[in-house]
Amino acid sequence: MGSRRVWWVFGVGVFAYLITVMQRSTLGVAAVDATERFQIDAAALSTLAVAQLIVYAAMQVPVGVLIDRLGPRVLIIAGLTVVMAGQVWLGLTTGLGGAIVGRMLVGLGDAAVFTSVLRLVNSWFPTRRVPIVSQWVGNIGQIGQILSAVPFSFVLHAFGWSPAFLSAAGLVLLALVGVLIVVRDRPSGSDEAPRPETWGHVVREVVISLRRPGTRLGFWSHFVTQSSGTVLTLLWGFPFMVYALGYPQPLAASLLIVIVVSGMIAGPILGVLTARFPYRRSNLVLGIVTIMGVAWAALLLWPGVPPMWLVIVLFVVVGVGGPGSLIGFDFARTFNPIRALGGANGIVNVGGFLASFVMMFLIGLIIDAVSGGSRADYSMDSFRIAFSVQYLVVGFGVAMLLVARSRTRRRFAEDEGIAVGPLWIAVRARLGRRR
Numbered sequence: 001m002g003s004r005r006v007w008w009v010f011g012v013g014v015f016a017y018l019i020t021v022m023q024r025s026t027l028g029v030a031a032v033d034a035t036e037r038f039q040i041d042a043a044a045l046s047t048l049a050v051a052q053l054i055v056y057a058a059m060q061v062p063v064g065v066l067i068d069r070l071g072p073r074v075l076i077i078a079g080l081t082v083v084m085a086g087q088v089w090l091g092l093t094t095g096l097g098g099a100i101v102g103r104m105l106v107g108l109g110d111a112a113v114f115t116s117v118l119r120l121v122n123s124w125f126p127t128r129r130v131p132i133v134s135q136w137v138g139n140i141g142q143i144g145q146i147l148s149a150v151p152f153s154f155v156l157h158a159f160g161w162s163p164a165f166l167s168a169a170g171l172v173l174l175a176l177v178g179v180l181i182v183v184r185d186r187p188s189g190s191d192e193a194p195r196p197e198t199w200g201h202v203v204r205e206v207v208i209s210l211r212r213p214g215t216r217l218g219f220w221s222h223f224v225t226q227s228s229g230t231v232l233t234l235l236w237g238f239p240f241m242v243y244a245l246g247y248p249q250p251l252a253a254s255l256l257i258v259i260v261v262s263g264m265i266a267g268p269i270l271g272v273l274t275a276r277f278p279y280r281r282s283n284l285v286l287g288i289v290t291i292m293g294v295a296w297a298a299l300l301l302w303p304g305v306p307p308m309w310l311v312i313v314l315f316v317v318v319g320v321g322g323p324g325s326l327i328g329f330d331f332a333r334t335f336n337p338i339r340a341l342g343g344a345n346g347i348v349n350v351g352g353f354l355a356s357f358v359m360m361f362l363i364g365l366i367i368d369a370v371s372g373g374s375r376a377d378y379s380m381d382s383f384r385i386a387f388s389v390q391y392l393v394v395g396f397g398v399a400m401l402l403v404a405r406s407r408t409r410r411r412f413a414e415d416e417g418i419a420v421g422p423l424w425i426a427v428r429a430r431l432g433r434r435r
């Protein structure tokens with residue numbers, strides 16, 4: 001395998017994902033402008049974001065099937081084209097209906113990019129490096145959020161809605177050209193198994209994947225880890241800081257970057273831990289969720305308006321959830337054959353986004369109910385009640401994760417003869433061996 005070629009494919013694939021993440025997160029940064037441009041309240045604003053995410057999540061499994069059948073390159077090209085069309089549409093429309101169509105197109109195209117790039121990683125890198133390289137893909141990609149928070153936000157406020165969205169769409173075109181020139185599905189001379197030959201075969205593989213407890217464990221891992229950060233970065237973080245905490249818009253946009261930077265620091269560490277302790281991946285996931293729950297409790301229970309340091313601590317902790325969610329894809333990888341990996345990754349990727357749009361929508365409803373639909377009354381107290389809904393949704397996810405984990409462990413013991421016990425027993429045994 002030509003090592004230079006690998007890195008070109010990696011670089012262009014990551015760039016395509018990064019630019020897609022930027023398009024996805026532009027609405028979060030433009031949320032306040034959107035309420036004014038389209039004359040909408042919090043519930044309508046969350047409808048806009050939720051429409052995008054519903055399409056994204058609904059397309060994950062079909063996209064996975066397409067990846068397994070047609071290969072990731074075609075899917076990345078199609079995805080970028082549709083994202084670009086959506087952003088152009090959103091940039092030109094002045095009505096809520098048009099905005100919804102634009103965001104749905106963004107969600108549709110976006111759905112095809114990440115799992116396709118992950119699939120490229122599986123074909124271009126040796127197996128032992130896949131968890132680490134996948135972390136790099138996921139975390140470098142989040143720089144796209146910084147592009148929306150800083151240059152996009154600047155263009156939006158300096159030049160207005162249409163120039164901002166149209167120039168963002170221009171970057172998608174750049175990525176598209178890069179992919180057309182550089183990306184191929186697999187290295188030449190690869191001994192990877194050929195793709196399934198019929199659609200029926202690929203669909204059967206997805207059904208089998210869905211039945212595997214390991215895939216479900218991946219789904220729930222993704223569900224519980226990534227949703228909190230997605231809710232903040234894609235929609236509610238910015239209005240929360242502007243309306244409830246009273247931060248100026250540029251400060252609020254910059255603070256969202258903390259979530260991204262924290263994920264970028266935690267990601268490589270989690271990648272190494274995932275590769276080094278494959279039997280402890282669920283413990284990593286549960287540890288991350290517990291710390292997130294504690295950080296949210298500290299913020300929500302703070303009397304009065306929480307101080308900025310606490311908001312930053314929360315963002316740092318929530319930022320770890322992004323790379324934490326990539327552990328879900330590692331479950332998909334190790335419990336599914338490579339011919340079915342596109343579909344299995346698609347299933348996993350639904351998890352976090354399903355949780356996110358359920359929470360985004362509920363938060364919008366609760367804020368409107370508490371504040372009577374008036375933006376002036378989006379107080380700390382309305383956000384306090386609304387954000388608490390996360391405990392219900394993520395708590396449900398944790399319960400389902402524990403069920404999936406015990407099934408996975410049982411199946412693993414039957415198939416491989418390896419019993420994975422509780423963490424504390426493993427730690428005690430290891431300490432005992434040291435003595």
Ligand SMILES: N[C@@H](Cc1c[nH]cn1)C(=O)NCC(=O)O
Pocket residue numbers: 114115138139142226263267321322323325326349352
């Ligand atoms: N959780 C993300 C990846 C990630 C890594 N660091 C922060 N986030 C994920 O699963 N992404 C899927 C996608 O389409 O972006």
